[in-house]
Amino acid sequence: MRWPDWHAGGHVQVRPCQLLVRMFSVVQSRPPGIPLTGNLVAHSAGAAGTKTAVLQVRHASLDGKSETHQLDAIHDNTGNSTLISAMEDGSTEKRRKDVYPTPSQFLRRRKPRWPRRGRPETEALNETLKAALKGPELVGGPEYVVDLLDSSGAPFNVTTLDSSLALSRRLSHLTPRGKLAFAVRMLRYSRLFSVRLNSRVMMHFLALAKPLRKVNVILVVKHMIQKQPPNPEPHPFPPPLRERRLRRLDKAAYCGLISHWALCGRRDLKDNEVTELTSAHRTSLGSVFEQVAGYLLYQKQKDAADDLWKSISWSVLERGQTVASGLLRGGAMVCNATNDPSEAEQIMRKYVELGIIPDARTLHLLTSACIHGANFERARKLMRWIIRSRYELEQRQLHQYVNASSMANAQKYPLHELLLPLADILVDAPVLCADDAERQRVLRAYFRALHEGVSDGRLGRRTQHVLECAYRVYNRWNVHDVEVASHVVSLAALAGQLDIALRVARVTHRQVRASHAMMTSHSRLLAFAYDLLFESGVRQDREPALLALIFDHDSTEPLHSHEIAYLVRRFLHVCDKLGRVDLCIDVYNTFSHRYAQDILLVFSTYMSVLGKAGRWSDAIALFQTFQKADNNGAVTLDALAYSALGTVILEGLVGDSSTNDTHDSSAHKKRPSLEIVTDLVGMMERFLKEEKENPIGPDKHGAAEEKSSFEAVLPASQDNQDGAPKGLVKPAEQAGSRAERLHMQTLASARREIERKAARIRAYLASTESEM
Numbered sequence: 001m002r003w004p005d006w007h008a009g010g011h012v013q014v015r016p017c018q019l020l021v022r023m024f025s026v027v028q029s030r031p032p033g034i035p036l037t038g039n040l041v042a043h044s045a046g047a048a049g050t051k052t053a054v055l056q057v058r059h060a061s062l063d064g065k066s067e068t069h070q071l072d073a074i075h076d077n078t079g080n081s082t083l084i085s086a087m088e089d090g091s092t093e094k095r096r097k098d099v100y101p102t103p104s105q106f107l108r109r110r111k112p113r114w115p116r117r118g119r120p121e122t123e124a125l126n127e128t129l130k131a132a133l134k135g136p137e138l139v140g141g142p143e144y145v146v147d148l149l150d151s152s153g154a155p156f157n158v159t160t161l162d163s164s165l166a167l168s169r170r171l172s173h174l175t176p177r178g179k180l181a182f183a184v185r186m187l188r189y190s191r192l193f194s195v196r197l198n199s200r201v202m203m204h205f206l207a208l209a210k211p212l213r214k215v216n217v218i219l220v221v222k223h224m225i226q227k228q229p230p231n232p233e234p235h236p237f238p239p240p241l242r243e244r245r246l247r248r249l250d251k252a253a254y255c256g257l258i259s260h261w262a263l264c265g266r267r268d269l270k271d272n273e274v275t276e277l278t279s280a281h282r283t284s285l286g287s288v289f290e291q292v293a294g295y296l297l298y299q300k301q302k303d304a305a306d307d308l309w310k311s312i313s314w315s316v317l318e319r320g321q322t323v324a325s326g327l328l329r330g331g332a333m334v335c336n337a338t339n340d341p342s343e344a345e346q347i348m349r350k351y352v353e354l355g356i357i358p359d360a361r362t363l364h365l366l367t368s369a370c371i372h373g374a375n376f377e378r379a380r381k382l383m384r385w386i387i388r389s390r391y392e393l394e395q396r397q398l399h400q401y402v403n404a405s406s407m408a409n410a411q412k413y414p415l416h417e418l419l420l421p422l423a424d425i426l427v428d429a430p431v432l433c434a435d436d437a438e439r440q441r442v443l444r445a446y447f448r449a450l451h452e453g454v455s456d457g458r459l460g461r462r463t464q465h466v467l468e469c470a471y472r473v474y475n476r477w478n479v480h481d482v483e484v485a486s487h488v489v490s491l492a493a494l495a496g497q498l499d500i501a502l503r504v505a506r507v508t509h510r511q512v513r514a515s516h517a518m519m520t521s522h523s524r525l526l527a528f529a530y531d532l533l534f535e536s537g538v539r540q541d542r543e544p545a546l547l548a549l550i551f552d553h554d555s556t557e558p559l560h561s562h563e564i565a566y567l568v569r570r571f572l573h574v575c576d577k578l579g580r581v582d583l584c585i586d587v588y589n590t591f592s593h594r595y596a597q598d599i600l601l602v603f604s605t606y607m608s609v610l611g612k613a614g615r616w617s618d619a620i621a622l623f624q625t626f627q628k629a630d631n632n633g634a635v636t637l638d639a640l641a642y643s644a645l646g647t648v649i650l651e652g653l654v655g656d657s658s659t660n661d662t663h664d665s666s667a668h669k670k671r672p673s674l675e676i677v678t679d680l681v682g683m684m685e686r687f688l689k690e691e692k693e694n695p696i697g698p699d700k701h702g703a704a705e706e707k708s709s710f711e712a713v714l715p716a717s718q719d720n721q722d723g724a725p726k727g728l729v730k731p732a733e734q735a736g737s738r739a740e741r742l743h744m745q746t747l748a749s750a751r752r753e754i755e756r757k758a759a760r761i762r763a764y765l766a767s768t769e770s771e772m
Contacts (some may be wrong), residue, residue, distance in 0.1 A: 286326025341373030647758030
């Protein structure tokens with residue numbers, strides 16, 4: 001209904017709500033005591049500071065006669081208004097004794113009306129469609145839903161139309177063209193009941209028309225929405241009719257239209273939608289571009305977003321041109337999606353020219369664009385800008401930088417020019433990542449990249465500089481992580497800085513032991529770190545310092561015997577590699593003297609070392625000693641011990657007599673006799689038979705000791721020898737179950753090795769007997 005003409009004179013018929021809003025606006029816009037045009041009069045009445053507006057309204061009564069009512073609106077200084085009706089005979093009656101707000105308060109605090117109750121058949125249909133939206137199978141399948149909507153004959157309302165269009169997108173038995181045809185039928189049927197169309201209708205049709213790249217259907221639906229008769233405006237000064245029609249599509253619908261026209265290749269329609277969106281919602285071009293670019297990138301239409309940015313970037317980035325920050329933010333989003341470092345650099349210069357400090361998200365987007373575009377120097381400058389702005393240095397950009405540096409062309413981008421300057425940024429950053437877990441992942445990736453660069457030779461000539469950068473970062477963030485500490489120890493060992501390596505190893509033992517007293521399997525460095533540490537110490541003749549670290553002489557809280565057994569095994573492997581069997585014998589004797597009850601934790605490793613060194617008789621004699629103890633029930637030899645025995649026998653039978661032992665005489669290198677070998681292989685076969693008959697095995701030491709044993713034994717040889725664990729430190733219960741699982745896998749693998757080695761030994765004995 002149109003607003004009444006207040007300036008035309010005479011009596012008019014109006015709605016009460018329109019009367020109140022319009023009357024209050026006129027009263028407040030004129031001083032008291034001045035007569036108004038028509039039958040609306042304003043004058044002073046009552047106490048000082050009170051305004052009264054009088055309006056005579058003629059309307060038809062129930063008996064057909066016309067009556068005249070005089071409405072007095074009393075507006076006081078408190079902002080409240082009371083409406084009083086006066087009859088023509090002079091009697092007054094308070095029609096409504098409510099307190100009405102001012103027009104601004106009315107618009108700001110207007111409560112929604114209760115929805116009108118629809119027809120029963122429409123409500124029943126809506127309930128069925130609501131259930132079908134949860135799953136068409138719940139109401140009989142998609143075919144039943146289509147037949148129901150085509151033949152129901154129930155009137156449609158807004159809810160019915162929205163539900164039917166949403167269901168049309170889920171009808172799996174129809175083709176895309178069939179779904180669109182069904183939606184068109186529902187729209188035509190709803191027009192019979194004057195159902196008002198809104199932006200949701202447009203979004204449904206955009207989703208249905210997208211696979212078919214339909215243009216005319218979308219244009220018709222848009223025309224139908226915008227050409228609907230306007231609703232009465234509660235505002236006393238409504239916007240122009242054209243603007244009200246354009247506003248019937250919200251910003252999301254306009255973004256959907258722009259995306260659809262980009263898919264269809266209709267640039268003229270796309271530009272027209274951008275213009276309409278700006279004028280209809282009275283939005284600046286910067287805000288519009290940021291919203292549209294974000295929507296296009298969300299729809300994975302980065303080419304359309306880049307085309308839209310290119311059409312305005314020439315004027316936005318022009319020197320001396322003042323632009324809105326929304327345009328620059330949208331441009332940063334597009335540059336990040338297209339990995340265009342040149343555009344990112346221009347946007348950065350524009351921020352500097354305008355003296356605007358970008359928000360954190362924009363700086364991170366520009367940093368990502370420079371990283372993916374291989375402009376590492378500009379990326380580091382942006383990281384410096386982030387630090388100066390006191391923003392958080394996010395893990396995403398740091399991971400991207402480290403990964404891109406590792407994969408960059410070494411000739412064009414030397415690794416030391418990419419990774420080493422990043423250490424200064426990590427040290428100077430006041431806020432590194434959102435929490436400790438993210439910071440730990442970033443530091444792990446950075447130290448891993450440094451270690452790999454030194455190992456593969458790309459940073460080999462700068463080992464001292466690499467260690468200096470790594471040690472600064474390690475001390476800056478006081479890292480309590482075994483993987484990071486392992487990389488620092490390995491870098492120090494490779495650089496020949498044994499004191500730094502020993503210091504970090506001791507600190508790691510204390511830190512992790514104090515934090516996780518029950519998690520002994522996590523209170524040590526990774527295997528590669530100990531190997532490099534021990535190798536560097538042996539080469540520098542620093543055996544006393546290494547033994548002090550192994551047996552923890554300098555600590556008031558000594559390591560657990562299982563931890564020491566792990567270190568002894570690593571030391572035995574390194575000494576075997578370097579041919580220092582004498583050191584292996586000394587360390588084994590020291591351990592057996594101090595921790596005789598846990599000697600089996602290092603027995604298999606020591607026996608293998610003796611076999612590889614050519615001391616077969618000593619290794620076999622050691623096994624026979626433990627075999628007698630096993631028969632007496634004092635100890636229990638497992639599959640690892642018998643697998644090591646098979647290795648010793650094969651080394652003694654078919655192995656090379658020349659070994660790595662540089663400190664041993666040839667008196668110990670006598671090959672075992674065939675009789676002894678036959679007895680030993682018989683032991684191996686009997687063990688396999690007992691294992692098959694009793695897979696669980698005898699429990700001679702108790703469940704607690706068994707669990708403690710494989711928590712200490714298994715991770716030493718099996719738990720990620722070449723790299724670091726991917727996750728964070730686990731709770732004790734999870735670590736125990738993981739150790740059990742690894743233990744069972746290792747024993748199964750050892751049993752397969754025993755079968756293979758026993759078969760090889762039997763074949764060798766058979767061939768020897770045939771030759772004899």
